[in-house]
Amino acid sequence: xxxxxxxxxLTRPLAVAAVALVGLSGCASLKWPxxxxxxxxxxxxxxxxxxxxxxxxxxxxxxxxxRVIEPEVERRTIKRNKIDTENFEVGPWYGVLSVEDFGTxxxxxxxxxxxxxxxxxxxxxxxxxxxxxTSFELLNPGSDPLNLGDERRLxxxxxxxxxxxxxxxxxxxxxxxxxxAFYVLGGIGSVEFAGDxxxxxxxxxxxxxxxxxxxxxxxxxxxRLFESDIFGTNKLxxxxxxxxxxxxxx
Amino acid sequence: MRPIVExxxxxxxxxxxxxxxxxxxxxxxxxxxxxxxxxxxxxxxFVAAPYLDLRTGPGRGYPVTQVIARGExxxxxxxxxxxxxVRTTRGIEGWAAARDxxxxxxxxxxxxxxxxxxxxxxxxxxxxxxxxxxxFDGANLVSFxxxxxxxxxxxxxxxxxxxxxxQRSGYMVEAGVTHVFAPEWRFSPFVTFGGGLFRVDKxxxxxxxxxxxxxxxxxxxxxxxxxxRRFFLRGEYKERIVFxxxxxxxxxxxxxxxxxxxx
Numbered sequence: 150x151x152x153x154x155x156x157x158x159l160t161r162p163l164a165v166a167a168v169a170l171v172g173l174s175g176c177a178s179l180k181w182p183x184x185x186x187x188x189x190x191x192x193x194x195x196x197x198x199x200x201x202x203x204x205x206x207x208x209x210x211x212x213x214x215x216r217v218i219e220p221e222v223e224r225r226t227i228k229r230n231k232i233d234t235e236n237f238e239v240g241p242w243y244g245v246l247s248v249e250d251f252g253t254x255x256x257x258x259x260x261x262x263x264x265x266x267x268x269x270x271x272x273x274x275x276x277x278x279x280x281x282x283t284s285f286e287l288l289n290p291g292s293d294p295l296n297l298g299d300e301r302r303l304x305x306x307x308x309x310x311x312x313x314x315x316x317x318x319x320x321x322x323x324x325x326x327x328x329x330a331f332y333v334l335g336g337i338g339s340v341e342f343a344g345d346x347x348x349x350x351x352x353x354x355x356x357x358x359x360x361x362x363x364x365x366x367x368x369x370x371x372x373r374l375f376e377s378d379i380f381g382t383n384k385l386x387x388x389x390x391x392x393x394x395x396x397x398x399x
Numbered sequence: 400m401r402p403i404v405e406x407x408x409x410x411x412x413x414x415x416x417x418x419x420x421x422x423x424x425x426x427x428x429x430x431x432x433x434x435x436x437x438x439x440x441x442x443x444x445f446v447a448a449p450y451l452d453l454r455t456g457p458g459r460g461y462p463v464t465q466v467i468a469r470g471e472x473x474x475x476x477x478x479x480x481x482x483x484x485v486r487t488t489r490g491i492e493g494w495a496a497a498r499d500x501x502x503x504x505x506x507x508x509x510x511x512x513x514x515x516x517x518x519x520x521x522x523x524x525x526x527x528x529x530x531x532x533x534x535f536d537g538a539n540l541v542s543f544x545x546x547x548x549x550x551x552x553x554x555x556x557x558x559x560x561x562x563x564x565x566q567r568s569g570y571m572v573e574a575g576v577t578h579v580f581a582p583e584w585r586f587s588p589f590v591t592f593g594g595g596l597f598r599v600d601k602x603x604x605x606x607x608x609x610x611x612x613x614x615x616x617x618x619x620x621x622x623x624x625x626x627x628r629r630f631f632l633r634g635e636y637k638e639r640i641v642f643x644x645x646x647x648x649x650x651x652x653x654x655x656x657x658x659x660x661x662x
Binding site: 226229230231232233234235236263264265266267268269271273308310313315316317318326328330336337338339345346347348359362398 | 440441442443455456457458459460461462475476477478479480481482483484505507513516528530532539541543561563568600601628629630658660662
Protein backbone atom coordinates (compact mmCIF):
# COMPACT_ATOMS: atom_id res chain seq x y z
CA UNK A 150 0.00 0.00 0.00
CA UNK A 151 2.75 2.24 1.02
CA UNK A 152 4.57 1.78 -2.20
CA UNK A 153 1.35 2.41 -4.23
CA UNK A 154 0.64 5.69 -2.41
CA UNK A 155 4.26 6.73 -2.94
CA UNK A 156 3.90 6.18 -6.59
CA UNK A 157 0.72 8.26 -6.55
CA UNK A 158 2.46 11.04 -4.68
CA LEU A 159 5.38 10.93 -6.94
CA THR A 160 3.30 10.89 -10.09
CA ARG A 161 0.78 13.55 -8.93
CA PRO A 162 3.06 16.55 -9.57
CA LEU A 163 3.76 15.18 -13.04
CA ALA A 164 0.03 14.78 -13.65
CA VAL A 165 -0.67 18.31 -12.39
CA ALA A 166 2.05 19.66 -14.64
CA ALA A 167 0.62 17.72 -17.57
CA VAL A 168 -2.93 18.93 -16.86
CA ALA A 169 -1.68 22.49 -16.46
CA LEU A 170 0.22 22.31 -19.74
CA VAL A 171 -2.76 20.94 -21.63
CA GLY A 172 -5.09 23.49 -20.07
CA LEU A 173 -2.85 26.47 -20.66
CA SER A 174 -2.11 25.52 -24.23
CA GLY A 175 -5.84 25.89 -24.99
CA CYS A 176 -5.77 29.50 -23.80
CA ALA A 177 -4.47 30.72 -27.17
CA SER A 178 -7.62 29.55 -28.91
CA LEU A 179 -9.90 31.19 -26.39
CA LYS A 180 -11.25 34.64 -26.83
CA TRP A 181 -10.07 36.84 -24.10
CA PRO A 182 -12.23 39.93 -24.09
CA UNK A 183 -9.54 42.15 -22.52
CA UNK A 184 -6.57 41.39 -24.72
CA UNK A 185 -5.71 41.17 -28.45
CA UNK A 186 -9.37 41.48 -29.53
CA UNK A 187 -8.90 43.82 -32.51
CA UNK A 188 -6.14 41.77 -34.08
CA UNK A 189 -8.06 38.53 -34.02
CA UNK A 190 -11.19 40.15 -35.47
CA UNK A 191 -9.29 41.70 -38.37
CA UNK A 192 -7.63 38.41 -39.09
CA UNK A 193 -11.00 36.71 -39.21
CA UNK A 194 -12.85 39.44 -41.20
CA UNK A 195 -10.40 39.50 -44.16
CA UNK A 196 -11.28 36.11 -45.57
CA UNK A 197 -14.99 36.94 -45.52
CA UNK A 198 -14.50 40.12 -47.63
CA UNK A 199 -12.57 38.22 -50.29
CA UNK A 200 -15.24 35.61 -50.27
CA UNK A 201 -18.08 38.13 -50.81
CA UNK A 202 -16.21 39.90 -53.66
CA UNK A 203 -15.70 36.60 -55.41
CA UNK A 204 -19.34 35.80 -55.03
CA UNK A 205 -20.44 39.18 -56.43
CA UNK A 206 -18.15 38.77 -59.40
CA UNK A 207 -19.44 35.34 -60.11
CA UNK A 208 -23.02 36.60 -59.90
CA UNK A 209 -22.25 39.45 -62.24
CA UNK A 210 -20.57 37.20 -64.76
CA UNK A 211 -23.60 34.96 -64.69
CA UNK A 212 -26.00 37.90 -65.27
CA UNK A 213 -24.10 39.86 -68.03
CA UNK A 214 -23.87 38.62 -71.64
CA UNK A 215 -20.54 37.03 -72.60
CA ARG A 216 -17.89 39.73 -73.16
CA VAL A 217 -15.96 40.18 -76.43
CA ILE A 218 -12.23 40.22 -75.88
CA GLU A 219 -11.06 43.78 -75.57
CA PRO A 220 -7.54 44.42 -76.79
CA GLU A 221 -5.60 46.22 -74.12
CA VAL A 222 -3.89 48.55 -76.59
CA GLU A 223 -3.81 52.23 -75.85
CA ARG A 224 -4.19 54.44 -78.93
CA ARG A 225 -1.48 57.02 -79.19
CA THR A 226 -2.92 60.49 -79.01
CA ILE A 227 -1.28 62.66 -81.64
CA LYS A 228 -1.50 66.40 -81.49
CA ARG A 229 -2.64 67.47 -84.94
CA ASN A 230 -0.79 70.56 -86.01
CA LYS A 231 -2.94 73.14 -87.69
CA ILE A 232 -2.50 73.92 -91.34
CA ASP A 233 -1.68 77.53 -91.99
CA THR A 234 -3.93 79.01 -94.69
CA GLU A 235 -2.55 81.74 -96.87
CA ASN A 236 -5.37 83.05 -99.00
CA PHE A 237 -5.14 86.78 -98.34
CA GLU A 238 -2.91 89.03 -100.38
CA VAL A 239 -2.24 92.71 -99.55
CA GLY A 240 0.10 95.27 -101.01
CA PRO A 241 0.69 98.67 -102.55
CA TRP A 242 0.65 99.58 -106.21
CA TYR A 243 1.77 102.46 -108.36
CA GLY A 244 0.73 103.43 -111.85
CA VAL A 245 -0.97 105.90 -114.09
CA LEU A 246 -4.63 106.82 -114.46
CA SER A 247 -5.98 108.66 -117.44
CA VAL A 248 -9.02 110.68 -116.39
CA GLU A 249 -11.02 111.83 -119.37
CA ASP A 250 -10.44 115.57 -120.04
CA PHE A 251 -7.91 115.78 -117.19
CA GLY A 252 -4.91 114.06 -118.69
CA THR A 253 -2.90 111.08 -117.50
CA UNK A 254 -1.40 111.31 -114.06
CA UNK A 255 0.46 109.13 -111.59
CA UNK A 256 -1.77 107.13 -109.27
CA UNK A 257 -1.07 105.06 -106.22
CA UNK A 258 -3.00 102.91 -103.84
CA UNK A 259 -3.39 99.68 -102.01
CA UNK A 260 -5.07 96.44 -102.93
CA UNK A 261 -6.23 93.44 -100.93
CA UNK A 262 -7.39 90.17 -102.40
CA UNK A 263 -8.83 86.94 -101.10
CA UNK A 264 -8.26 83.83 -103.18
CA UNK A 265 -11.43 81.80 -102.99
CA UNK A 266 -10.52 78.91 -105.27
CA UNK A 267 -7.60 78.25 -107.57
CA UNK A 268 -9.58 80.07 -110.27
CA UNK A 269 -11.42 82.91 -108.58
CA UNK A 270 -10.42 85.76 -106.33
CA UNK A 271 -12.11 88.73 -104.77
CA UNK A 272 -10.26 92.02 -104.82
CA UNK A 273 -10.70 95.33 -103.08
CA UNK A 274 -8.88 98.37 -104.32
CA UNK A 275 -8.25 101.87 -103.08
CA UNK A 276 -6.52 104.48 -105.25
CA UNK A 277 -5.73 108.13 -105.51
CA UNK A 278 -4.49 110.45 -108.23
CA UNK A 279 -4.20 114.16 -108.87
CA UNK A 280 -6.10 115.58 -111.81
CA UNK A 281 -4.13 117.33 -114.53
CA UNK A 282 -5.18 120.40 -116.39
CA THR A 283 -8.01 120.42 -118.92
CA SER A 284 -7.36 121.63 -122.47
CA PHE A 285 -9.10 124.89 -121.65
CA GLU A 286 -6.85 125.49 -118.67
CA LEU A 287 -3.77 124.72 -120.75
CA LEU A 288 -4.83 127.15 -123.47
CA ASN A 289 -5.74 129.83 -120.93
CA PRO A 290 -3.04 129.74 -118.30
CA GLY A 291 -4.22 130.90 -114.88
CA SER A 292 -7.89 130.21 -115.55
CA ASP A 293 -9.96 127.87 -113.36
CA PRO A 294 -13.35 127.49 -115.03
CA LEU A 295 -14.39 124.53 -112.89
CA ASN A 296 -13.48 126.21 -109.63
CA LEU A 297 -11.48 123.15 -108.65
CA GLY A 298 -8.82 125.15 -106.88
CA ASP A 299 -6.91 122.64 -104.84
CA GLU A 300 -9.70 120.06 -105.14
CA ARG A 301 -7.80 118.19 -107.78
CA ARG A 302 -7.55 115.00 -105.84
CA LEU A 303 -9.42 112.01 -107.21
CA UNK A 304 -10.00 109.08 -104.85
CA UNK A 305 -11.56 105.83 -105.95
CA UNK A 306 -12.28 102.33 -104.76
CA UNK A 307 -13.55 99.18 -106.40
CA UNK A 308 -14.69 95.71 -105.43
CA UNK A 309 -13.96 93.15 -108.12
CA UNK A 310 -14.11 89.47 -108.87
CA UNK A 311 -11.24 88.02 -110.80
CA UNK A 312 -10.58 84.86 -112.74
CA UNK A 313 -7.12 83.33 -113.18
CA UNK A 314 -6.31 81.78 -116.49
CA UNK A 315 -3.23 80.53 -118.34
CA UNK A 316 -1.40 79.45 -115.18
CA UNK A 317 2.20 78.46 -115.73
CA UNK A 318 5.80 79.20 -115.02
CA UNK A 319 8.24 81.80 -116.23
CA UNK A 320 11.92 80.99 -116.38
CA UNK A 321 14.66 83.47 -115.73
CA UNK A 322 18.03 81.99 -116.43
CA UNK A 323 18.72 78.31 -115.91
CA UNK A 324 17.92 77.91 -112.24
CA UNK A 325 14.94 80.10 -111.60
CA UNK A 326 11.32 79.29 -112.31
CA UNK A 327 8.49 81.41 -110.98
CA UNK A 328 4.78 80.66 -111.01
CA UNK A 329 2.65 83.01 -113.01
CA ALA A 330 -0.89 83.52 -114.18
CA PHE A 331 -2.95 85.88 -116.26
CA TYR A 332 -6.20 87.13 -114.85
CA VAL A 333 -9.26 89.09 -115.85
CA LEU A 334 -11.31 91.03 -113.36
CA GLY A 335 -14.38 93.18 -113.20
CA GLY A 336 -16.35 94.96 -110.54
CA ILE A 337 -18.06 98.00 -109.21
CA GLY A 338 -16.97 100.92 -107.10
CA SER A 339 -17.00 104.63 -106.68
CA VAL A 340 -14.99 107.65 -107.76
CA GLU A 341 -14.83 110.83 -105.74
CA PHE A 342 -13.63 114.06 -107.30
CA ALA A 343 -14.62 117.70 -107.67
CA GLY A 344 -16.82 117.37 -104.60
CA ASP A 345 -18.97 114.56 -105.94
CA UNK A 346 -19.18 110.78 -105.78
CA UNK A 347 -19.82 108.74 -108.89
CA UNK A 348 -20.75 105.11 -109.26
CA UNK A 349 -18.16 103.30 -111.34
CA UNK A 350 -17.80 100.03 -113.17
CA UNK A 351 -14.36 98.59 -113.80
CA UNK A 352 -12.93 95.75 -115.85
CA UNK A 353 -9.50 94.77 -116.96
CA UNK A 354 -6.81 92.15 -117.17
CA UNK A 355 -3.47 91.54 -115.56
CA UNK A 356 -0.48 89.32 -115.13
CA UNK A 357 0.92 87.99 -111.86
CA UNK A 358 4.34 86.50 -111.11
CA UNK A 359 5.27 84.87 -107.80
CA UNK A 360 9.00 85.07 -106.99
CA UNK A 361 8.15 83.20 -103.77
CA UNK A 362 5.02 81.51 -102.52
CA UNK A 363 4.20 84.44 -100.31
CA UNK A 364 5.17 87.23 -102.69
CA UNK A 365 3.63 88.46 -105.93
CA UNK A 366 4.44 91.07 -108.52
CA UNK A 367 1.63 92.09 -110.79
CA UNK A 368 0.78 94.43 -113.59
CA UNK A 369 -2.74 95.15 -114.68
CA UNK A 370 -4.69 97.45 -116.91
CA UNK A 371 -8.26 98.40 -116.12
CA UNK A 372 -10.90 100.62 -117.57
CA ARG A 373 -12.90 102.55 -114.99
CA LEU A 374 -16.19 103.83 -116.35
CA PHE A 375 -18.24 106.48 -114.67
CA GLU A 376 -20.70 109.15 -115.66
CA SER A 377 -19.44 112.68 -115.31
CA ASP A 378 -21.43 115.90 -115.55
CA ILE A 379 -18.58 118.20 -114.66
CA PHE A 380 -18.82 119.95 -118.05
CA GLY A 381 -22.57 120.45 -117.86
CA THR A 382 -23.77 117.46 -119.82
CA ASN A 383 -23.87 113.94 -118.45
CA LYS A 384 -21.52 111.66 -120.29
CA LEU A 385 -19.99 108.25 -119.75
CA UNK A 386 -16.23 108.47 -119.38
CA UNK A 387 -13.62 105.78 -119.94
CA UNK A 388 -10.64 106.12 -117.66
CA UNK A 389 -7.76 103.80 -118.27
CA UNK A 390 -5.48 102.74 -115.50
CA UNK A 391 -2.17 100.88 -115.82
CA UNK A 392 -0.26 99.88 -112.72
CA UNK A 393 2.32 97.67 -111.13
CA UNK A 394 2.14 96.31 -107.63
CA UNK A 395 3.69 94.08 -105.03
CA UNK A 396 1.64 92.00 -102.63
CA UNK A 397 2.38 89.58 -99.83
CA UNK A 398 0.28 86.53 -99.01
CA UNK A 399 -0.69 85.77 -95.44
CA MET B 400 2.01 116.20 -123.58
CA ARG B 401 5.51 115.85 -122.26
CA PRO B 402 4.64 115.03 -118.62
CA ILE B 403 2.30 112.24 -119.76
CA VAL B 404 4.94 110.66 -121.96
CA GLU B 405 7.42 111.00 -119.14
CA UNK B 406 5.06 109.44 -116.63
CA UNK B 407 4.27 106.50 -118.89
CA UNK B 408 7.93 106.11 -119.73
CA UNK B 409 8.85 106.16 -116.06
CA UNK B 410 6.15 103.63 -115.26
CA UNK B 411 7.35 101.36 -118.06
CA UNK B 412 10.93 101.58 -116.83
CA UNK B 413 9.88 100.81 -113.27
CA UNK B 414 7.87 97.88 -114.52
CA UNK B 415 10.75 96.47 -116.55
CA UNK B 416 13.15 97.01 -113.68
CA UNK B 417 10.91 95.30 -111.16
CA UNK B 418 10.21 92.28 -113.33
CA UNK B 419 13.71 91.69 -114.60
CA UNK B 420 15.74 92.65 -111.56
CA UNK B 421 13.54 92.61 -108.50
CA UNK B 422 11.89 89.30 -109.43
CA UNK B 423 15.02 87.13 -109.26
CA UNK B 424 16.41 89.16 -106.34
CA UNK B 425 13.22 88.70 -104.38
CA UNK B 426 13.06 85.04 -105.31
CA UNK B 427 16.54 84.44 -103.95
CA UNK B 428 15.91 86.65 -100.92
CA UNK B 429 12.62 84.87 -100.22
CA UNK B 430 14.23 81.42 -100.05
CA UNK B 431 15.52 81.69 -96.47
CA UNK B 432 12.01 82.67 -95.44
CA UNK B 433 10.81 79.39 -96.91
CA UNK B 434 13.34 77.31 -95.01
CA UNK B 435 12.53 79.21 -91.80
CA UNK B 436 9.31 77.22 -91.77
CA UNK B 437 11.37 74.13 -90.93
CA UNK B 438 11.32 75.08 -87.29
CA UNK B 439 7.56 75.26 -87.14
CA UNK B 440 5.60 72.20 -86.17
CA UNK B 441 4.01 70.88 -89.32
CA UNK B 442 1.24 68.39 -89.85
CA UNK B 443 2.56 65.01 -90.97
CA UNK B 444 0.61 62.90 -93.43
CA PHE B 445 1.14 59.51 -95.04
CA VAL B 446 -0.01 58.97 -98.59
CA ALA B 447 -2.79 56.37 -98.62
CA ALA B 448 -3.71 56.56 -102.30
CA PRO B 449 -1.65 54.54 -104.79
CA TYR B 450 0.24 57.72 -105.68
CA LEU B 451 0.11 61.48 -105.18
CA ASP B 452 0.83 64.13 -107.80
CA LEU B 453 2.83 67.17 -106.80
CA ARG B 454 2.52 70.28 -108.94
CA THR B 455 4.66 73.38 -109.25
CA GLY B 456 1.81 75.65 -108.24
CA PRO B 457 -1.57 75.74 -106.53
CA GLY B 458 -3.79 74.94 -109.50
CA ARG B 459 -4.66 72.17 -111.90
CA GLY B 460 -2.99 74.10 -114.71
CA TYR B 461 0.48 73.88 -113.18
CA PRO B 462 2.59 70.94 -114.34
CA VAL B 463 3.06 67.78 -112.28
CA THR B 464 6.77 67.40 -111.56
CA GLN B 465 6.81 64.80 -108.75
CA VAL B 466 4.86 61.67 -107.92
CA ILE B 467 4.84 60.41 -104.35
CA ALA B 468 4.31 56.72 -103.63
CA ARG B 469 1.86 55.19 -101.19
CA GLY B 470 3.03 55.18 -97.59
CA GLU B 471 5.47 58.05 -97.96
CA UNK B 472 5.46 60.77 -95.36
CA UNK B 473 4.70 64.43 -96.10
CA UNK B 474 4.82 67.61 -94.07
CA UNK B 475 2.07 70.10 -94.84
CA UNK B 476 3.64 73.55 -94.97
CA UNK B 477 0.55 75.66 -95.68
CA UNK B 478 -2.66 75.78 -97.61
CA UNK B 479 -3.75 78.08 -100.42
CA UNK B 480 -7.32 77.71 -101.64
CA UNK B 481 -7.79 73.97 -102.14
CA UNK B 482 -4.10 73.12 -102.56
CA UNK B 483 -1.53 72.19 -99.93
CA UNK B 484 2.13 72.97 -100.15
CA VAL B 485 3.91 69.86 -98.92
CA ARG B 486 7.45 68.65 -98.34
CA THR B 487 8.58 65.06 -98.56
CA THR B 488 11.15 63.43 -96.27
CA ARG B 489 13.67 63.89 -99.06
CA GLY B 490 13.05 67.62 -98.99
CA ILE B 491 11.07 67.82 -102.23
CA GLU B 492 8.43 70.51 -102.14
CA GLY B 493 5.32 70.76 -104.26
CA TRP B 494 1.63 71.43 -104.34
CA ALA B 495 -0.89 68.66 -103.77
CA ALA B 496 -4.61 69.02 -104.38
CA ALA B 497 -6.50 68.84 -101.08
CA ARG B 498 -8.97 66.48 -102.73
CA ASP B 499 -6.13 64.03 -103.51
CA UNK B 500 -5.01 64.11 -99.89
CA UNK B 501 -8.48 63.49 -98.52
CA UNK B 502 -8.19 60.12 -96.78
CA UNK B 503 -4.43 60.25 -96.29
CA UNK B 504 -3.29 58.86 -92.94
CA UNK B 505 -2.21 60.79 -89.90
CA UNK B 506 0.61 59.62 -87.64
CA UNK B 507 -1.84 57.84 -85.31
CA UNK B 508 -3.29 55.85 -88.22
CA UNK B 509 -6.54 57.78 -88.40
CA UNK B 510 -7.83 59.30 -91.61
CA UNK B 511 -7.11 62.89 -92.53
CA UNK B 512 -10.08 64.95 -93.58
CA UNK B 513 -10.03 68.48 -94.84
CA UNK B 514 -12.83 70.94 -95.27
CA UNK B 515 -13.36 71.61 -98.96
CA UNK B 516 -15.67 74.13 -100.52
CA UNK B 517 -18.84 72.16 -101.19
CA UNK B 518 -22.53 71.93 -100.28
CA UNK B 519 -21.82 70.86 -96.69
CA UNK B 520 -19.59 73.90 -96.35
CA UNK B 521 -22.43 76.05 -97.68
CA UNK B 522 -24.55 74.78 -94.83
CA UNK B 523 -21.88 75.02 -92.12
CA UNK B 524 -19.14 77.61 -92.33
CA UNK B 525 -17.43 80.20 -90.19
CA UNK B 526 -17.16 83.23 -92.39
CA UNK B 527 -18.85 84.88 -95.37
CA UNK B 528 -17.74 87.75 -97.56
CA UNK B 529 -19.57 89.29 -100.46
CA UNK B 530 -20.22 92.31 -102.64
CA UNK B 531 -23.53 93.68 -103.86
CA UNK B 532 -24.87 96.06 -106.45
CA UNK B 533 -28.36 97.41 -106.22
CA UNK B 534 -30.74 100.27 -105.86
CA PHE B 535 -31.11 102.55 -102.85
CA ASP B 536 -34.13 104.80 -103.19
CA GLY B 537 -33.26 105.55 -106.81
CA ALA B 538 -29.50 105.76 -106.26
CA ASN B 539 -26.91 103.20 -107.28
CA LEU B 540 -25.75 101.10 -104.40
CA VAL B 541 -22.36 99.46 -103.86
CA SER B 542 -22.16 97.28 -100.81
CA PHE B 543 -19.72 94.95 -99.12
CA UNK B 544 -20.41 92.65 -96.22
CA UNK B 545 -18.74 90.17 -93.94
CA UNK B 546 -20.55 87.71 -91.70
CA UNK B 547 -19.55 85.45 -88.85
CA UNK B 548 -21.67 82.36 -88.22
CA UNK B 549 -22.90 81.83 -84.69
CA UNK B 550 -24.44 78.58 -85.91
CA UNK B 551 -25.83 77.31 -89.22
CA UNK B 552 -28.90 79.53 -88.91
CA UNK B 553 -27.64 82.65 -87.23
CA UNK B 554 -25.06 85.05 -88.59
CA UNK B 555 -23.73 88.34 -87.28
CA UNK B 556 -23.02 90.75 -90.09
CA UNK B 557 -21.09 93.91 -90.68
CA UNK B 558 -21.68 95.86 -93.88
CA UNK B 559 -20.44 99.01 -95.53
CA UNK B 560 -22.46 100.53 -98.37
CA UNK B 561 -22.23 103.55 -100.55
CA UNK B 562 -25.19 105.01 -102.42
CA UNK B 563 -24.48 107.19 -105.41
CA UNK B 564 -27.33 109.06 -107.03
CA UNK B 565 -28.13 112.21 -108.91
CA GLN B 566 -30.08 113.56 -105.96
CA ARG B 567 -28.13 112.29 -103.05
CA SER B 568 -25.12 110.26 -102.17
CA GLY B 569 -23.47 109.04 -99.03
CA TYR B 570 -22.65 105.88 -97.18
CA MET B 571 -23.81 103.55 -94.45
CA VAL B 572 -21.99 101.37 -91.97
CA GLU B 573 -24.21 98.88 -90.22
CA ALA B 574 -24.19 95.79 -88.05
CA GLY B 575 -26.98 93.27 -87.96
CA VAL B 576 -28.19 89.75 -87.43
CA THR B 577 -29.37 87.35 -90.12
CA HIS B 578 -31.43 84.24 -89.57
CA VAL B 579 -31.39 81.62 -92.33
CA PHE B 580 -34.47 79.42 -92.10
CA ALA B 581 -33.18 76.25 -93.76
CA PRO B 582 -29.41 76.41 -94.27
CA GLU B 583 -29.43 72.93 -95.80
CA TRP B 584 -31.56 74.08 -98.74
CA ARG B 585 -29.80 75.22 -101.88
CA PHE B 586 -32.23 78.10 -102.11
CA SER B 587 -32.59 79.31 -98.55
CA PRO B 588 -34.53 82.37 -97.46
CA PHE B 589 -33.53 84.53 -94.54
CA VAL B 590 -34.61 87.53 -92.50
CA THR B 591 -32.27 90.23 -91.35
CA PHE B 592 -32.34 93.21 -89.04
CA GLY B 593 -29.86 95.64 -87.58
CA GLY B 594 -28.77 99.22 -87.45
CA GLY B 595 -25.90 101.61 -87.75
CA LEU B 596 -24.82 104.97 -89.08
CA PHE B 597 -26.22 106.74 -92.11
CA ARG B 598 -24.15 109.48 -93.71
CA VAL B 599 -25.27 112.02 -96.31
CA ASP B 600 -22.52 113.58 -98.41
CA LYS B 601 -24.74 115.23 -101.00
CA UNK B 602 -28.44 116.01 -100.93
CA UNK B 603 -29.77 118.08 -103.83
CA UNK B 604 -33.00 118.83 -101.98
CA UNK B 605 -31.30 119.93 -98.79
CA UNK B 606 -28.05 121.57 -99.90
CA UNK B 607 -27.51 123.19 -96.52
CA UNK B 608 -27.94 120.10 -94.40
CA UNK B 609 -26.15 120.57 -91.11
CA UNK B 610 -26.45 117.22 -89.38
CA UNK B 611 -25.19 114.78 -91.98
CA UNK B 612 -24.73 111.68 -89.87
CA UNK B 613 -27.72 109.93 -88.34
CA UNK B 614 -28.57 106.60 -86.83
CA UNK B 615 -30.50 104.06 -88.84
CA UNK B 616 -32.27 100.75 -88.32
CA UNK B 617 -33.32 98.22 -90.92
CA UNK B 618 -35.35 95.07 -91.35
CA UNK B 619 -35.29 92.98 -94.47
CA UNK B 620 -35.72 89.64 -96.10
CA UNK B 621 -33.80 87.85 -98.77
CA UNK B 622 -32.54 84.57 -100.07
CA UNK B 623 -29.27 82.91 -100.87
CA UNK B 624 -28.64 80.38 -103.59
CA UNK B 625 -25.67 78.02 -103.71
CA UNK B 626 -23.82 78.16 -107.02
CA UNK B 627 -20.72 75.97 -106.87
CA ARG B 628 -17.57 75.44 -104.80
CA ARG B 629 -17.54 78.29 -102.26
CA PHE B 630 -19.88 80.65 -104.07
CA PHE B 631 -23.44 81.63 -103.57
CA LEU B 632 -25.75 84.35 -104.84
CA ARG B 633 -27.46 86.53 -102.33
CA GLY B 634 -30.29 88.97 -102.83
CA GLU B 635 -32.20 91.01 -100.30
CA TYR B 636 -34.74 93.73 -99.79
CA LYS B 637 -34.50 96.08 -96.83
CA GLU B 638 -36.70 98.75 -95.33
CA ARG B 639 -34.62 101.30 -93.50
CA ILE B 640 -35.58 104.06 -91.11
CA VAL B 641 -33.15 106.94 -90.66
CA PHE B 642 -33.63 108.74 -87.37
CA UNK B 643 -32.92 112.25 -88.58
CA UNK B 644 -32.55 115.26 -86.36
CA UNK B 645 -35.28 116.91 -88.44
CA UNK B 646 -38.97 116.62 -87.59
CA UNK B 647 -39.61 113.57 -89.73
CA UNK B 648 -37.76 110.29 -89.91
CA UNK B 649 -36.89 109.01 -93.33
CA UNK B 650 -37.98 105.66 -94.67
CA UNK B 651 -35.83 104.31 -97.47
CA UNK B 652 -36.14 101.16 -99.53
CA UNK B 653 -33.17 99.18 -100.69
CA UNK B 654 -32.71 96.08 -102.82
CA UNK B 655 -29.49 94.48 -103.88
CA UNK B 656 -28.08 91.37 -105.49
CA UNK B 657 -24.57 90.10 -105.07
CA UNK B 658 -22.03 87.36 -105.17
CA UNK B 659 -20.70 85.99 -101.91
CA UNK B 660 -18.44 83.19 -100.76
CA UNK B 661 -17.87 81.29 -97.55
CA UNK B 662 -14.73 80.01 -95.85
